[in-house]
Amino acid sequence: MTNSSSYTLITGASHGIGKAFCFEFARRGHNLFIVALPDKSLSSVERELKEKYDVSIVALGMDLTQENAARSVYNFALSNGIRINHLINNAGIGSGGLFVNSNSELNAHIMRLNNQAMVELTHKFLPSLIEQAPSYILNMSSMEATLPLPYKSVYTATKNFIYSFSLALSEELKPQKIKVSIVCPGAVLTNEDGLKRIESMGWRARLLLKMPEDVASFAIKQMYKGKRVIIPGIVPLLIIRIMYFLPLSLKMRILEKIFRNYKGHDHVQISETEIVEAKR
Numbered sequence: 001m002t003n004s005s006s007y008t009l010i011t012g013a014s015h016g017i018g019k020a021f022c023f024e025f026a027r028r029g030h031n032l033f034i035v036a037l038p039d040k041s042l043s044s045v046e047r048e049l050k051e052k053y054d055v056s057i058v059a060l061g062m063d064l065t066q067e068n069a070a071r072s073v074y075n076f077a078l079s080n081g082i083r084i085n086h087l088i089n090n091a092g093i094g095s096g097g098l099f100v101n102s103n104s105e106l107n108a109h110i111m112r113l114n115n116q117a118m119v120e121l122t123h124k125f126l127p128s129l130i131e132q133a134p135s136y137i138l139n140m141s142s143m144e145a146t147l148p149l150p151y152k153s154v155y156t157a158t159k160n161f162i163y164s165f166s167l168a169l170s171e172e173l174k175p176q177k178i179k180v181s182i183v184c185p186g187a188v189l190t191n192e193d194g195l196k197r198i199e200s201m202g203w204r205a206r207l208l209l210k211m212p213e214d215v216a217s218f219a220i221k222q223m224y225k226g227k228r229v230i231i232p233g234i235v236p237l238l239i240i241r242i243m244y245f246l247p248l249s250l251k252m253r254i255l256e257k258i259f260r261n262y263k264g265h266d267h268v269q270i271s272e273t274e275i276v277e278a279k280r
């Protein structure tokens with residue numbers, strides 16, 4: 001439950017894990033400020049939430065990779081009297097294939113959304129989070145944060161960035177009573193990329209696979225327990241722990257073998273609309 005004038009800001013709210021976060025927070029009585037690309041999926045999530053829950057839902061369609069996007073989100077919140085005490089940086093995209101075949105424009109797009117937007121939103125909303133403390137920041141990383149994946153080099157590196165940034169921030173913000181958590185899921189069945197990854201990994205993926213609703217509900221519970229690193233599922237947890245103790249060269253050989261099927265994947269062709277299409 002949250003203060004009636006306080007809101008939970010969720011990015012990437014129109015699909016997958018972000019949408020699951022919306023329903024779980026609304027079920028817990030939070031007012032929501034939801035942000036995703038401006039399309040009908042966002043309006044339909046907004047409508048579903050309003051029909052089901054008696055909380056305030058404010059939706060904003062915004063491409064977070066645009067220059068000054070974080071400032072626009074912040075100004076919108078300010079002019080609508082929205083004060084944030086939970087920030088869920090969930091929006092993220094990725095691509096797979098040989099790095100040499102990747103496209104610089106897409107790589108920059110992934111880094112802007114996964115990292116730059118997250119840093120800027122956190123920076124913009126921090127004064128509000130401090131003012132409303134105790135507050136929470138939940139950043140969506142991946143189990144790949146500590147397992148650098150060949151053939152997903154840019155994506156995997158952005159997830160490592162989120163991991164390091166969040167850990168550093170969690171220590172820095174302790175005196176202000178702001179808890180920072182990082183979620184590191186394995187495979188979650190949300191979109192075509194996830195499906196491709198699951199198919200690439202065969203039986204191994206079934207061991208890792210989670211549904212978005214399970215990830216969201218587990219992550220929120222762990223966040224309130226003050227967990228810094230949240231790994232949904234026992235198998236991903238065991239893999240991360242075991243990999244940690246392996247010699248680096250062995251670890252990298254194993255990861256290359258597991259993800260070799262990604263080698264043949266095409267990186268996404270470039271144009272704004274194609275980038276948007278490609279992440280679905």
Ligand SMILES: NC(=O)c1ccc[n+]([C@@H]2O[C@H](COP(=O)([O-])OP(=O)(O)OC[C@H]3O[C@@H](n4cnc5c(N)ncnc54)[C@H](OP(=O)(O)O)[C@@H]3O)[C@@H](O)[C@H]2O)c1
Nearest residue numbers: 012013014015016017036037063064091092142187188190
């Ligand atoms: N799925 C997995 O297996 C998995 C595993 C580990 C970590 N993760 C991480 O979990 C997060 C959510 O993943 P998901 O699989 O749920 O993703 P998803 O189903 O593809 O949904 C992505 C969300 O981000 C929004 N989005 C994309 N580009 C955006 C932009 N430029 N500006 C604003 N919003 C944008 C999308 O909005 P629209 O709907 O309007 O396009 C959508 O709501 C990501 O950070 C991902 O890296 C996922």
